Amino acid sequence: MWCRKMRLAAGSMAMMVTMLLPLSANAAAEAEHVADAAGARVIITADESLRMYFSPETLTVPAGTTVTFANEDGSNHKIKFADGTISERLRHGASYTRTFSAPGTYAYGCAIHSKMKGTIVVE
Numbered sequence: 001m002w003c004r005k006m007r008l009a010a011g012s013m014a015m016m017v018t019m020l021l022p023l024s025a026n027a028a029a030e031a032e033h034v035a036d037a038a039g040a041r042v043i044i045t046a047d048e049s050l051r052m053y054f055s056p057e058t059l060t061v062p063a064g065t066t067v068t069f070a071n072e073d074g075s076n077h078k079i080k081f082a083d084g085t086i087s088e089r090l091r092h093g094a095s096y097t098r099t100f101s102a103p104g105t106y107a108y109g110c111a112i113h114s115k116m117k118g119t120i121v122v123e
């Protein structure tokens with residue numbers, strides 16, 4: 001049975017949740033771009049207008065992290081770093097991993113689709 005006190009408590013709790021929601025949404029969005037060593041992952045995907053892109057386009061990881069690049073897009077992609085490191089051609093469902101030992105900024109793109117660009121920042 002709900003008494004008046006309980007209804008009031010439930011009402012103010014709902015208000016607190018509403019106030020907290022925008023904060024936790026922001027925190028989740030930021031956390032997405034800073035991966036820990038275990039879960040560093042870049043997804044290759046496309047939006048509704050078929051623009052293919054890396055998600056996230058900039059990923060920050062600690063030194064020593066192995067990053068997995070997973071092709072979830074229907075097209076083939078091939079990851080090529082500015083330092084010359086290049087992946088195999090990745091079909092849908094395939095992935096490529098690279099371990100980043102030294103701190104620095106690693107620019108990369110797709111060797112097939114020149115508009116696709118990404119950056120791994122190693123701290």
Ligand SMILES: [Cu+2]
Pocket residue numbers: 052076077078110111112113116
């Ligand atoms: Cu591509």
